[in-house]
Amino acid sequence: MKSLFLTTLIIHVLSKLCSGQAILVNMENKTYETTKNITINGQVGYMVVPENRNNPSGRKIKLKYIHLKSISESPGSPLIYLEGGGDASTWQAEDPEELTFWLKALEVSDLIFLDQRGAGDDSLAYIWTGEFPSKFFISEQYANAHYKRMTEAGLFYYAEQGIDVKGYDLEEFAKDVNDLANALRFDIYSIYGFSFGSQIGMSTMKLYPERIDKAILAGSDAPNQAFNYPRYLDIQIDKLASMVAQDEKLSAKIPDFNGLVTAVMQQLRQNPVQITLKNPLTGNDVDVDIGPFGLALILRMESDDTDDIPALPRLIYSIAKEDYSMLTWFVQKRLVWALALPGNGINQQIASGTTVARWMQIEKEAEISPFGNVVNFPFAITRDNWVEHDIVLNTLEPMNTNIPTLFITGTLDYRTPVEQVEETMKGFSNAVHVQVENAGHAQAIWDMEINNEIIPAFLAGRKMKNRKVYYTDIKFLPLEGPAKGHPSIN
DSSP states (O other): OHHHHHHHHHHHHHHHHHTTOOEEEEEEEEEEEOTTSOEEEEEEEEEEEESSTTOTTSOEEEEEEEEEOOSSSSOOSOEEEEOSTTOOOTHHHHSHHHHHHTHHHHTTSOEEEEOOTTTTOGGGEEEOOSSOOTTTBTOHHHHHHHHHHHHHHHHHHHHHHTOOGGGOSHHHHHHHHHHHHHHTTOSSEEEEEETHHHHHHHHHHHHOGGGEEEEEEESOOOGGGOSOOTHHHHHHHHHHHHHHHTOHHHHHHOSOHHHHHHHHHHHHHHSOEEEEEEOTTTOOEEEEEEOHHHHHHHHHHHTTOTTTGGGHHHHHHHHHTTOOHHHHHHHHHHGGGGTEEEHHHHHHHHHHOOOHHHHHHHHHHHHHSTTTTGGGTTHHHHTTTSOOOOOSSOTTSOOOBOSOEEEEEETTOSSSOHHHHHHHGGGBTTEEEEEEETOOTTGGGGOHHIIIIIHHHHHTTOOOOOEEEEOOOOOOOOSSSSOOSSTTTO
């Protein structure tokens, strides 16, 4: 009898998966503690879904979720948080300090963390096993050539392993969100998307508008904005130049930050430098040649992070003085770009696509930018070498919605800058925009006024207006001598 029951159960589960439905497994009620000794009741579990709903006979994947119960006696619609960049978010419930950060939201709503599909799945990271790419950081041409080879090898690896990278597009991510809401029996729910999570959020709003109560979109770009304009990085360096000019000590030695960046790029172009790094895969020392592309890639990754902005003037100044110690630290941090290809991350970007007009403008700007098209590396080279997609969701169609939406943008966020967010907002008839002065891409959501006052008020349905709040002062490192405050010199 027991055997018959188990057989019936297995058939039932498999039939659900084959029809594209999600199921919850390994559910467990737990309590979570904050640093304020407040106990939050919750449930942890996994949602099992097809890797590609268009291929139900393919792999099944498990997505971890944690559902935290509100500490309010009459909470509003549950809030599903969507992390950026293919990352996990459930760890925030398990870390008492991070959970304390979410207390104000929990005073208004249940809070659900859902790890993105692909988060923590090592099989999606193709590791390059060919000759070490010692010239990767010299130029965009070298980097593109290597990444093209790595893409071809990676796609062969995924196919060989039965991994369907086409399952990592916005339509699949959005369906994960709605499937979890269905499994948790939410009639309506709100979403909070950060960075790539904002693209998932907007896609969910497109596919299931009747289910979405409210939306918070931070560090946001719409699905049709997945590829960036090169001018955004140019403008960001202009902003840093203005900040340096206002610092008396820095401006005395760097009267023209823009000019110094240009000179250092030319210096590295004429005489690439060789530095010794640790291969993160083997632990062995490797010699790596650095040209202007290496510096451009660092500026692309670090210039809208207020943790790293304070070190950038010293970095540029030290290279000009032929001191490569800080450069070595930053390149070591980004060396993995030359050695690993994230199948989910590449696919989610490529599948979103871009309009012909936008791509033509990108290419035009890349020709005149001192940093080329680094803002779209490696996606610019992989877009023509990746698998083809056929998704129902029209990612290139601008958003058009009346769902109440709160946009949050850092004024030092060049990846999803204010001007781009304001373009997106034209399709949102019921939106408000809060700009966080002196905040970078991630730091805007760390601001305590945003977290403790603005978001809870929005979730509670209070009327709001466009406004600005202030994050923090930027304190640059001294250009020379002993200093503390950044790991590149500590």
